[in-house]
Amino acid sequence: MQGAWVLLLLLGLRPQLSLGTIPVEEEDPAFWNRQAAQALDAAKKLKPIQTAAKNLILFLGDGMGVPTVTAARILKGQMNNKLGPETPLAMDHFPYVALSKTYNVDRQVPDSAGTATAYLCGVKANYQTIGLSAAARFDQCNTTQGNEVISVMYRAKKAGKSVGVVTTTRVQHASPAGTYAHVVNRNWYSDADMPAKARKEGCQDIARQLISNVDIDVILGGGRKYMFPKGTPDPEYLSDATQNGIRLDGRNLVQEWQARHQGARYVWNRQGLLQASQDPSVTHLMGLFEPGDTKYEVHRNHTRDPSLMEMTEAALHLLRRNPRGFYLFVEGGRIDHGHHDGRAYLALTEAVMFDSAIDKASQLTSEKDTLTLVTADHSHVFSFGGYTLRGSSIFGLAPSKAHDNKTYTSILYGNGPGGFALKDGPRPNVSDSQSGDPSYQQQAAVPLQSETHGGEDVAVFARGPQAHLVHGVQEQSFVAHVMAFAACLEPYTDCGLPPSAGPNDAAPPGPAAGPPSLPLLAGALLLLLAGAAP
Numbered sequence: 001m002q003g004a005w006v007l008l009l010l011l012g013l014r015p016q017l018s019l020g021t022i023p024v025e026e027e028d029p030a031f032w033n034r035q036a037a038q039a040l041d042a043a044k045k046l047k048p049i050q051t052a053a054k055n056l057i058l059f060l061g062d063g064m065g066v067p068t069v070t071a072a073r074i075l076k077g078q079m080n081n082k083l084g085p086e087t088p089l090a091m092d093h094f095p096y097v098a099l100s101k102t103y104n105v106d107r108q109v110p111d112s113a114g115t116a117t118a119y120l121c122g123v124k125a126n127y128q129t130i131g132l133s134a135a136a137r138f139d140q141c142n143t144t145q146g147n148e149v150i151s152v153m154y155r156a157k158k159a160g161k162s163v164g165v166v167t168t169t170r171v172q173h174a175s176p177a178g179t180y181a182h183v184v185n186r187n188w189y190s191d192a193d194m195p196a197k198a199r200k201e202g203c204q205d206i207a208r209q210l211i212s213n214v215d216i217d218v219i220l221g222g223g224r225k226y227m228f229p230k231g232t233p234d235p236e237y238l239s240d241a242t243q244n245g246i247r248l249d250g251r252n253l254v255q256e257w258q259a260r261h262q263g264a265r266y267v268w269n270r271q272g273l274l275q276a277s278q279d280p281s282v283t284h285l286m287g288l289f290e291p292g293d294t295k296y297e298v299h300r301n302h303t304r305d306p307s308l309m310e311m312t313e314a315a316l317h318l319l320r321r322n323p324r325g326f327y328l329f330v331e332g333g334r335i336d337h338g339h340h341d342g343r344a345y346l347a348l349t350e351a352v353m354f355d356s357a358i359d360k361a362s363q364l365t366s367e368k369d370t371l372t373l374v375t376a377d378h379s380h381v382f383s384f385g386g387y388t389l390r391g392s393s394i395f396g397l398a399p400s401k402a403h404d405n406k407t408y409t410s411i412l413y414g415n416g417p418g419g420f421a422l423k424d425g426p427r428p429n430v431s432d433s434q435s436g437d438p439s440y441q442q443q444a445a446v447p448l449q450s451e452t453h454g455g456e457d458v459a460v461f462a463r464g465p466q467a468h469l470v471h472g473v474q475e476q477s478f479v480a481h482v483m484a485f486a487a488c489l490e491p492y493t494d495c496g497l498p499p500s501a502g503p504n505d506a507a508p509p510g511p512a513a514g515p516p517s518l519p520l521l522a523g524a525l526l527l528l529l530a531g532a533a534p
């Protein structure tokens with residue numbers, strides 16, 4: 001093999017690259033020295049923003065482990081006609097990064113319910129339970145009461161901020177439910193999904209808690225069927241009875257929610273969303289765009305269904321009217337579903353759209369007054385390897401064959417639906433056109449109906465006031481505490497932080513640049529006082 005390379009080099013030939021060409025300047029050390037000098041310069045200039053945050057945004061990529069972030073970066077770069085790995089994602093521009101340990105109290109490899117409790121409420125919890133401490137037991141209704149833990153979103157609302165939840169899953173799904181629900185079983189979406197015993201014992205389904213626990217100003221995602229009485233036809237699928245409402249208690253939760261606020265608007269398609277977000281008379285907005293989860297980005301109807309980026313933009317338009325600020329939770333919830341399905345194309349295209357929503361929010365907010373975090377609840381057993389050539393499709397094949405003399409894809413899963421049982425015969429060969437198909441299921445070592453989560457740490461990216469606290473290796477529950485502290489919410493109302501500068505304020509003047517502003521003086525005084533305390 002080495003001999004062949006030497007021969008190629010002697011002949012002045014290079015191995016064939018599949019996509020684009022490697023820029024010739026990358027062969028010159030000066031290119032990398034220049035690139036690093038710029039990065040070093042930016043790092044030296046980086047200054048922590050020491051004020052409080054007026055606004056909080058948490059972007060949650062469900063199942064977006066670090067391998068998914070890297071693969072999404074390559075895909076997004078390639079979608080923009082770049083080689084891929086060198087082209088930064090929007091989240092790559094965030095100046096601070098930490099690792100988050102994702103385990104549940106009772107599971108080494110976690111689920112999205114126990115993890116949501118950690119990063120939204122600040123307390124680690126048990127597998128499949130939401131908004132409850134680890135003293136609560138899965139599926140045991142009578143362990144709910146007294147074990148509730150309170151989300152940062154709820155605390156933000158209590159402090160007078162507007163709050164919103166945006167997701168590509170049903171809004172009653174585990175991650176968004178962590179902002180408002182307390183439930184021992186994440187599958188209790190509606191009363192029809194609960195055992196009669198739990199209903200009798202007084203436990204409430206998640207949809208009911210959605211409209212009664214926290215007064216949420218903006219709710220966008222899927223999940224219509226859990227909100228309407230059994231048999232209510234769905235407005236989008238009128239003739240499909242499987243999409244009808246399923247509630248057994250006969251309640252119309254959308255109507256009940258609307259009746260609470262004069263400016264409350266309910267929409268169920270993209271046009272309704274775009275209109276409502278521009279209408280100043282709308283103070284509260286609920287948009288439910290599918291009976292269950294929203295469609296994958298690659299299957300989305302671009303006129304009827306809003307993208308995650310459009311939902312994020314609409315939410316920000318409404319929330320940022322509040323002079324006291326806002327809390328927004330945005331979930332790219334179907335990255336996880338694509339992986340469970342063993343279809344990396346679905347997962348990675350969801351992750352690319354998730355990053356576009358981050359980009360949009362970064363444009364619509366200022367790091368001077370908005371703390372934005374991007375993280376994941378857990379990883380997946382997704383990997384990519386095989387020494388692929390730079391610029392080759394992320395969905396493509398490794399350049400050499402495996403020991404069984406067959407081709408293999410760069411992307412593989414540790415387990416999942418792409419697993420081939422020994423009884424089915426030898427591992428199948430795979431062609432480039434097969435592996436590039438959006439519905440292709442990558443091979444997996446162990447056959448399972450649904451691919452599993454991964455147990456390794458996930459990244460937390462941070463930008464804005466107090467973002468510098470996001471460092472090192474932390475428990476996942478730290479995420480909620482950083483957000484609560486940055487906005488001086490309970491239990492950090494004595495945070496001692498000066499209020500944030502407005503997005504249009506000039507940077508606080510340095511010692512030689514003129515007299516310090518009044519808020520700056522007040523902040524300095526507070527810091528002095530805090531330092532003087534015993």
Ligand SMILES: [Zn+2]
Binds near residue numbers: 337
């Ligand atoms: Zn999952």
